[in-house]
Every structure is written in C-alpha cells, then in structure tokens.
Amino acid sequence: MLLADLAFSQSTDSTLKFEAAEIHPTPAPAPGTNNQNMRGGLYRSGRYEVRSATMLDLVRTAYNVDANNVAGGPAWMDKVRFDIIAKAPGDSTPEKLRVMLRNLLAERFGLVVHNDASPRAAYAIRQGKKVLMKQSAGSDLPGCKPMPPPTPPGALTTYMCHNVSMPELPDQLRNMVLVTKALNGAPVVDQTQLKGGWDFDIKYSLNTVPPQAQSDAPPEVVNIFAAFEKQLGLKLELTKVPVPVIAVDSVSEKPTPNLNDDPPGVTAKMSTPPPLEFEVAEIRPSDPNPPQDPSGDCFYCPGGRLHISRFTMGDLIATAWNLNGNYDSRVIGLPKSLEKANWDIIARVSTMIPVNTSGNGTGTGPPAQQVDFDSVRIMLQALLKDRFKLALHEETRQLNGYAVVSVKPKLKRADPDNRPGCKEGPGPEGLGPDWKDPRTTNPQARRLLTCLSMTVAEFVAELPNRAGDYFAQYPGRVVDATRLEGRYDFTVNFSPLGIAMGGGANGASGEAAGYPISLPEAIEKQLGLRLEPRKNPATVLVVDYVAEKPAEN
Numbered sequence: 001m002l003l004a005d006l007a008f009s010q011s012t013d014s015t016l017k018f019e020a021a022e023i024h025p026t027p028a029p030a031p032g033t034n035n036q037n038m039r040g041g042l043y044r045s046g047r048y049e050v051r052s053a054t055m056l057d058l059v060r061t062a063y064n065v066d067a068n069n070v071a072g073g074p075a076w077m078d079k080v081r082f083d084i085i086a087k088a089p090g091d092s093t094p095e096k097l098r099v100m101l102r103n104l105l106a107e108r109f110g111l112v113v114h115n116d117a118s119p120r121a122a123y124a125i126r127q128g129k130k131v132l133m134k135q136s137a138g139s140d141l142p143g144c145k146p147m148p149p150p151t152p153p154g155a156l157t158t159y160m161c162h163n164v165s166m167p168e169l170p171d172q173l174r175n176m177v178l179v180t181k182a183l184n185g186a187p188v189v190d191q192t193q194l195k196g197g198w199d200f201d202i203k204y205s206l207n208t209v210p211p212q213a214q215s216d217a218p219p220e221v222v223n224i225f226a227a228f229e230k231q232l233g234l235k236l237e238l239t240k241v242p243v244p245v246i247a248v249d250s251v252s253e254k255p256t257p258n259l260n261d262d263p264p265g266v267t268a269k270m271s272t273p274p275p276l277e278f279e280v281a282e283i284r285p286s287d288p289n290p291p292q293d294p295s296g297d298c299f300y301c302p303g304g305r306l307h308i309s310r311f312t313m314g315d316l317i318a319t320a321w322n323l324n325g326n327y328d329s330r331v332i333g334l335p336k337s338l339e340k341a342n343w344d345i346i347a348r349v350s351t352m353i354p355v356n357t358s359g360n361g362t363g364t365g366p367p368a369q370q371v372d373f374d375s376v377r378i379m380l381q382a383l384l385k386d387r388f389k390l391a392l393h394e395e396t397r398q399l400n401g402y403a404v405v406s407v408k409p410k411l412k413r414a415d416p417d418n419r420p421g422c423k424e425g426p427g428p429e430g431l432g433p434d435w436k437d438p439r440t441t442n443p444q445a446r447r448l449l450t451c452l453s454m455t456v457a458e459f460v461a462e463l464p465n466r467a468g469d470y471f472a473q474y475p476g477r478v479v480d481a482t483r484l485e486g487r488y489d490f491t492v493n494f495s496p497l498g499i500a501m502g503g504g505a506n507g508a509s510g511e512a513a514g515y516p517i518s519l520p521e522a523i524e525k526q527l528g529l530r531l532e533p534r535k536n537p538a539t540v541l542v543v544d545y546v547a548e549k550p551a552e553n
Contacts, residue, residue: 016099018048018086023108023255026052026081039374043097048086051374054078055251056419059113062101063246067419068185071118073248078420080253108255117242119417123183124191124239125169125228132233136163136197144172144202156203156222163197166190178206182224184425189241192234202227221440278306278347278379283387283550286310286342306376308345313338313546316345317392320380321541329399329475333392333543343550347383349376387550392543401476401536404460406484410528411456414487418452422462426450427491438493442514445522446499449492456484456529463519469497470519476536482529494522 038057040050050061055077060067088100105111144161159176170188173179204227228234286309301307311319314331323330384390426437427450439446449466451459460480464471471478494500500518520531 013099014103016096017103017107018088018100021084021086021104021108022258024083024258026083043088043092043094046087046090046092048088048092048097048100049084051083052081053084054081055109055111058082058084058101058105059111059246059248062098062105063113064098065246066185067421068120069243069245070419071116071245071247073251074253076253077248077251082255105251109252111251112249113246114249116245116247118245118247119240120186120243121184122187122189122239122241122243123236124189124241125166126191126235126237127194128229128233128235130233131194132231133198133200136199138163138197140199142168142197144176146177157206158201158203160201162199164200165197166192166194176202179204179224181425183236184427186238187241187243188236189239200232202231223437276378277382277386278349281345281347281383281387282553283343283345283383284553286344304349306345306347306349308343310342310344312340312342313388316343316380316384317390317541317543320377320384322377323539323541329540330538331541331543334546335548337548338546341548345380345383347379349379384546389545389547389551390543391545392541395540395542396537397540398535399474399476399538399540401474401534401538402471402478402531403481403534403536404456404478404523405530405532406482406528407524407530408528409482409484410526411484411488411490414453414489416453418489420453420458420487422449422451422454422459422466424449424466427452427489442493442517444499444514445493445495445517447492447494447496449494451491452489453487454489455487456480456482467494467497467519474533475540476534476538478531479534479536481534490527492519492522492526493517494519 038050038053041053041057041061042049050058053061055073056067056070059070059073059077063070084104086100086104088097092100102111140162142163142165144159144164147158147160149157157177159172161172164172167190170190173183173188203222204224205221222230225236228236290310299307308316308319313334317323317331425448426435437448439448447467451462454462457480460478463478495516495518497519500516502516517525524530
C-alpha cells in the first residue's frame with residue numbers, strides 16, 4: 001500500500017522539449033565566496049535557468065522528489081555542478097518544464113532511470129502493553145484538530161483526534177506542527193492491526209531541549225515518542241520499509257556539446273535575459289530611531305518588493321558580491337564616514353515561477369512566486385555603481401582562517417543508503433525511546449549537527465554555513481588538511497558561540513544548566529579532528545572610490 005500511495009510518475013512526452021538549451025560546468029567559486037548550493041530552477045518570460053546544480057539536484061528537480069528519493073548513480077552526481085539556460089514556450093507550466101528537463105537530461109547526459117523501491121528508515125506505529133485510546137462511536141468526522149496555542153511558552157501542544165483509524169494516523173501526524181521534523185522526515189507506517197476509528201488527545205513539546213527558565217521547575221518536556229507510549233498506549237519504533245525511489249541506471253558526466261556553431265546559435269534563441277537593473281529603487285539614510293516593533297520588516301516582500309533595512313556600505317557590498325565571513329576584513333578601503341552609516345533600500349524586482357511547486361515533492365498547490373537572488377545581486381551591484389559611483393576591484397589575500405587536521409579520527413564509515421548532506425537534529429536513529437538526546441542532558445550544548453555520507457572535505461566546506469558565528473572573525477575560510485578519504489556518518493553536539501564564550505543559557509544555573517561545549521572542542525572530542533588557526537587565501541574587494549552620499553532618487 002505504501003508503494004502504491006507514493007509511487008512516482010515518470011510519464012514523459014518525448015516531444016515536449018526546450019526550444020534551445022545551453023549547459024556549462026559551473027565556474028569554480030572565488031576563495032571565500034558562497035555559491036556551492038543549487039540556485040535558480042526558476043522560469044520567467046520563456047527563460048528557464050538553474051545554476052550550480054549537481055546531477056542529483058537536476059534529477060530531483062526534474063522528477064519533483066526529495067533528494068533522499070533518488071537512488072544509485074555514480075559518486076560524481078553529488079559533486080559536479082552545472083549551469084543550464086534554456087528557452088521554453090511562453091505557456092509552459094511547472095509540470096511541462098519538469099518534463100522538458102527530463103528530456104534534456106536524457107538527450108544531453110544520457111540519463112536513464114526507472115521506478116524502484118529502496119529500504120529507508122521509517123517509523124512503525126505498533127501496539128504497546130495496553131491501548132489507552134477510546135474506540136470511536138463513528139459519528140464524528142475523522143481528523144485531528146489543534147487546540148489554541150499553549151501558554152505559558154514551553155507548555156505542551158495539544159491535538160484532539162476523533163474517529164481516526166490507524167491507517168489514517170500517519171497522515172494526521174504529518175499535519176501536526178513539527179512532528180515531521182522530530183521524525184527526521186522519515187515516513188510513518190501503521191503496524192498496529194487495530195480496526196475502526198479511535199478518539200484520543202495527544203500532547204507533546206515543540207522542542208526536545210528543556211526550556212531555560214528562571215525558576216527551579218521549567219515546563220515539562222514530552223517528545224512525540226513518550227506521548228505515543230504514555231497517552232495512547234502505542235509505540236513509534238524505528239524500522240526500515242521499502243520506499244519508492246527514482247533509481248539512476250546510467251548517466252554521463254559530460255553532456256553533449258552545445259550547438260553554438262549552428263547559426264543562429266543557441267544563445268541567440270534565448271528569451272528575455274534576467275534584468276540587470278531594478279525597475280525602480282529608492283535609497284535613503286536609515287531612521288536613527290527605528291520602530292520598536294520590526295514585525296513589518298521584510299527582506300523580500302510580497303509583490304516583488306525588496307526592502308533592505310539598516311545596512312552599512314560594507315554590508316551592501318558584501319551582499320551584492322556574495323561574500324562570506326567578517327565583512328570588515330573582506331571589504332577594504334571604505335571611507336571612515338561610511339563604515340557606520342546605515343542605509344535603507346526599497347526596490348522592485350520581477351518574480352519567477354519555480355519548477356518544483358512544493359518542498360515535499362508532491363507537486364500539489366499553485367506554484368509560488370519566487371525571486372531570483374542571483375539577478376538581485378547583479379541589480380544591487382549596478383545600483384551601488386550608479387548611485388554611489390562605486391568602483392572596486394578583487395584581490396586574493398592571505399587572511400586568518402582555520403585548517404582541520406586529523407588527530408585520532410572517530411568517524412564511522414557511511415551507510416551506502418544515505419544521501420550526502422548535513423542537517424540540524426538527530427540522524428536515522430531518530431528520537432526513539434532508547435535514544436538519548438544529548439541536548440536534553442546538556443541544554444547548553446543545544447546544537448546537534450548530523451552529517452550523512454559526507455567526506456571530511458565536504459564537511460569542512462559546510463562548517464561556515466552551519467556554524468557561521470564561529471567563523472565570522474575568520475574570513476580566510478576553513479580548509480581540509482586531514483588527508484582522510486571516504487565517506488562517513490557522524491553527529492556533532494556543541495553550543496552556540498555566545499554560550500561557549502561564557503554567555504550562559506538564558507539565566508539557567510546549577511547542574512541542570514549543563515555545560516558549554518565549543519565547536520572546536522566538540523570536533524576534537526567527538527570526531528577526533530582539530531581546528532587549527534591558519535592563514536588561507538580569500539577574495540577581498542578593494543574599494544577604489546565611493547561617494548559618501550547617493551545620487552538623488
């Protein structure tokens with residue numbers, strides 16, 4: 001039944017194709033810049049673009065599935081990145097664009113896939129010692145309804161469920177706030193063998209970490225597993241079930257050549273290129289006394305409005321040129337008068353339609369409008385050059401950074417079923433009743449980063465994205481100097497920088513407050529690696545000229 005419910009459609013109209021398409025390897029990023037994630041996958045005015053996409057990204061986009069539902073294929077699928085620009089008919093829908101992308105991958109990369117099933121971690125609902133739910137009279141409409149938000153903060157979240165059958169319960173769980181996250185996105189299957197509908201209430205905590213309270217009696221923490229066992233008389237137990245996947249049979253690392261030599265050429269056939277300037281933009285000094293309630297602020301607002309608030313010139317340059325790290329060290333030569341001056345920018349940008357219409361891969365619901373941030377950065381660069389007469393150039397300099405070295409590695413070889421990636425929270429072991437969350441026993445170490453099937457080099461490259469506060473003062477990046485090969489599964493439990501530096505845990509004290517663990521300490525004790533200070537090359541922007549005030553709006 002699970003396979004029947006989740007099977008992926010591969011119906012492809014072989015005649016539905018892009019009118020023209022160019023494929024290029026993604027240029028290597030400049031040292032210290034951040035463009036190692038897929039960007040784009042958006043469609044506007046007949047033009048489809050995707051940048052920095054691995055073959056895994058392209059396959060999951062083309063078939064509208066999660067990366068975990070793509071199986072097989074060569075190791076380079078998760079590493080080599082491509083840029084694609086294509087022209088499509090003006091009436092193209094997200095589904096038609098996905099079919100065009102499937103056909104493009106088949107023609108240019110020789111991609112061959114089939115529907116299959118692969119064992120994946122899942123949670124089975126099973127009977128406990130005694131079922132505590134009430135058999136329903138069957139007169140109520142089946143479903144679970146949330147009760148009003150809990151008070152005080154930290155109290156238990158409650159759902160009232162009536163006439164819910166056990167086969168329906170997994171669907172109800174997916175609609176409960178943060179339950180899917182607590183289950184690490186794993187599917188849930190019914191193995192209770194209970195018949196009919198049931199009435200019950202379920203109460204659980206939204207956070208697995210004990211709240212930090214000034215009193216000696218912080219609110220109770222009840223995870224979803226304890227709620228099932230103590231309130232329903234059921235168990236959520238980790239198991240493996242066959243999950244539908246898109247299985248990759250074969251794919252070439254090098255696409256067939258572009259047809260630039262065939263007049264009039266592919267590029268000439270492309271539809272409207274992305275705009276290089278905002279439709280309209282206003283720059284003004286920030287209010288020195290901003291409203292106390294910033295709830296109305298938004299960076300990208302509905303209707304195609306961009307609102308940048310209280311940015312220094314260094315912030316604006318670093319955003320426009322996509323720099324990581326401490327902006328003071330990456331943007332050199334700013335006049336003293338501009339180092340602390342804050343600016344607001346309100347501008348209008350055009351939106352695009354995403355090819356993937358939902359985050360869960362179901363393709364349901366209307367496509368949401370999205371902004372192409374690569375284009376926005378180009379427009380912001382043009383705005384700064386035009387209104388502030390900004391002139392600058394790039395240089396590569398040796399800046400303070402880190403190197404990760406091997407001490408006594410404690411890394412476990414990866415499960416080949418796992419797709420590479422890091423995420424916040426526990427790994428496949430989940431939060432089952434036999435698993436102890438280290439964040440519960442030590443609330444000050446409230447970060448838990450799980451990495452699956454990652455090389456050490458990939459993990460090192462991910463660190464500034466996952467724990468940027470630790471590296472903000474070290475713009476020289478983090479480099480891998482371990483020489484360790486292979487892929488590993490591991491978790492790292494550490495404290496946010498403010499706590500690690502002695503900031504405490506929101507007033508908590510005593511043994512219950514736990515103790516801080518810095519990221520360098522966690523990496524050494526838990527992984528057997530070490531973060532060592534080192535000078536590394538990084539791209540800096542040297543300002544040749546910038547006006548102290550912008551031209552009039």
